Amino acid sequence: MYKYISTRNANLKLPARQAILTGVSTDGGLFVLPNLDDQPFPLDYLMEQSYFDIAFQVLKRLLPDFSDIELATSIHQAYDHKFDNPQIAPVKKVDDFHVLELFHGPTHAFKDFGLQLLPQLMQMSLDRQHRVIILAATSGDTGSAALAGFKGQPQMNITVFYPEHGVSSVQKQQMLTIYGPNTHAIAIRGNFDDAQHEVKQILNNQQSANTSYTLSSANSINIGRLAPQVVYYFAAYQQLVANGTIQMNDSVIFTVPTGNFGDVLAGYYAKKLGLPIQKLVVACNANHVLADFFNTGIYDRNRPFFKTVAPSMDIQIASNLERLLYYISDGDTAMVKDLMDQLATTGRYQINTDLLSKLQTEFTCGFSDDTQIKSAIKEVYEKYNYLMDPHTASGYRMVRQVQKENPDIPVVLLSTASPYKFGATVTDALIGEHRDNAQSTNNLLQSLTNIKMPQNLMTLWDQPIQPMHPIDKDAMSAVVQKIMQEDIAHD
Numbered sequence: 483m484y485k486y487i488s489t490r491n492a493n494l495k496l497p498a499r500q501a502i503l504t505g506v507s508t509d510g511g512l513f514v515l516p517n518l519d520d521q522p523f524p525l526d527y528l529m530e531q532s533y534f535d536i537a538f539q540v541l542k543r544l545l546p547d548f549s550d551i552e553l554a555t556s557i558h559q560a561y562d563h564k565f566d567n568p569q570i571a572p573v574k575k576v577d578d579f580h581v582l583e584l585f586h587g588p589t590h591a592f593k594d595f596g597l598q599l600l601p602q603l604m605q606m607s608l609d610r611q612h613r614v615i616i617l618a619a620t621s622g623d624t625g626s627a628a629l630a631g632f633k634g635q636p637q638m639n640i641t642v643f644y645p646e647h648g649v650s651s652v653q654k655q656q657m658l659t660i661y662g663p664n665t666h667a668i669a670i671r672g673n674f675d676d677a678q679h680e681v682k683q684i685l686n687n688q689q690s691a692n693t694s695y696t697l698s699s700a701n702s703i704n705i706g707r708l709a710p711q712v713v714y715y716f717a718a719y720q721q722l723v724a725n726g727t728i729q730m731n732d733s734v735i736f737t738v739p740t741g742n743f744g745d746v747l748a749g750y751y752a753k754k755l756g757l758p759i760q761k762l763v764v765a766c767n768a769n770h771v772l773a774d775f776f777n778t779g780i781y782d783r784n785r786p787f788f789k790t791v792a793p794s795m796d797i798q799i800a801s802n803l804e805r806l807l808y809y810i811s812d813g814d815t816a817m818v819k820d821l822m823d824q825l826a827t828t829g830r831y832q833i834n835t836d837l838l839s840k841l842q843t844e845f846t847c848g849f850s851d852d853t854q855i856k857s858a859i860k861e862v863y864e865k866y867n868y869l870m871d872p873h874t875a876s877g878y879r880m881v882r883q884v885q886k887e888n889p890d891i892p893v894v895l896l897s898t899a900s901p902y903k904f905g906a907t908v909t910d911a912l913i914g915e916h917r918d919n920a921q922s923t924n925n926l927l928q929s930l931t932n933i934k935m936p937q938n939l940m941t942l943w944d945q946p947i948q949p950m951h952p953i954d955k956d957a958m959s960a961v962v963q964k965i966m967q968e969d970i971a972h973d
């Protein structure tokens with residue numbers, strides 16, 4: 483049986499189920515499956531497969547201890563009738579590049595892919611008596627997608643922490659309107675990194691304290707969230723073959739707007755499973771700690787933090803990079819541990835030149851500041867009548883750059899959210915102004931562009947919202963204790 487291990491200690495082993503239930507390893511490392519390339523995806527059959535079939539083949543490889551029935555049931559429950567496009571992840575042609583639209587799920591950002599499936603996988607892994615308390619730090623989209631995915635799930639209780647001033651109006655409205663007896667959305671005075679750090683602390687400290695409870699994470703550090711994201715890289719490739727853009731086995735390039743390094747890491751997993759990806763392009767915003775890392779080999783988070791127009795990428799500690807360091811060093815857990823210790827104590831580490839050149843053959847990295855993001859939105863809309871959200875737009879400059887360097891290889895830009903989740907920025911980009919409130923701005927944007935707003939974003943403003951009282955990050959742990967006690971009381 484394949485086992486997951488910690489990125490920091492190969493002796494800490496768990497089956498996939500357990501890795502999904504606990505989220506992070508007890509030593510602070512992330513769970514990885516060694517020998518990812520042992521069982522390549524059967525590309526020969528790709529053309530006959532539905533999104534469902536592709537998901538099944540990918541998950542079978544990444545989560546080997548789930549039975550076929552368990553996987554099939556989970557995938558159906560996660561994706562049937564939940565997405566507003568029959569292809570689930572459609573590829574659109576825009577000028578001479580391609581956009582993979584990942585915003586057709588219930589909350590209109592790509593987080594839905596992982597967060598619709600994660601609760602199903604957890605359900606399959608739980609004993610009848612057991613309860614799970616899920617925690618997530620969010621820069622916006624994880625929060626709404628996690629609440630939507632876990633709401634009403636038996637034996638589960640979900641709490642999301644978001645930075646008080648770090649999310650868009652639509653994101654906040656979504657989080658405060660999706661609620662039920664098992665959901666909590668809590669604002670903290672701090673930024674995403676503060677929230678994520680504290681959530682990791684809480685998970686590490688309390689993991690084994692209570693046996694009838696598991697505390698777990700819904701962040702992309704959970705392998706049950708990452709694995710579903712590998713699927714749409716294959717689905718995109720299939721569409722490019724089907725529409726004649728490429729022949730089977732031709733190479734493609736994916737450009738991925740990046741924050742916590744989850745989405746682009748899923749692309750790297752797809753490559754390890756045999757998808758012909760020539761390069762993965764990591765696109766950042768003005769918080770470009772990753773771009774500097776891929777260019778110099780030095781990861782240094784000691785720098786000013788910017789609030790940008792692409793808030794879901796306002797991150798300085800890209801957690802999933804740790805998994806890449808594991809794979810790129812051929813599983814050198816001692817090195818990963820050493821680097822992560824340095825990051826925790828000094829906020830900085832440097833990799834050796836060997837590793838750096840390995841990274842640079844697989845990845846290219848660059849960034850766009852707010853001005854470049856807005857002008858990308860305007861240019862692509864005016865020239866090609868295609869509307870991008872600011873995160874997607876952060877990748878546009880990189881698309882044009884890699885096209886120049888690789889004129890014969892098709893480039894796919896991952897579109898990570900609907901433009902209507904960030905209506906104010908998009909409208910600003912187009913006409914230099916927006917309305918006072920998010921609802922009328924979205925209506926204006928729709929009448930300006932004639933591009934349809936998703937139905938459930940239209941009705942978002944008619945729904946009652948929960949009261950919101952921001953707390954200090956130091957209070958997060960106590961809040962989690964209280965939620966656990968209430969959960970026991972109501973159980």
Ligand SMILES: *Cc1c(COP(=O)(O)O)cnc(C)c1O
Nearest residue numbers: 623741742743744745794873898
């Ligand atoms: C989360 C998110 C990102 C960043 O994805 P990572 O997996 O954290 O790199 C980019 N765009 C949007 C809209 C997001 O919600």
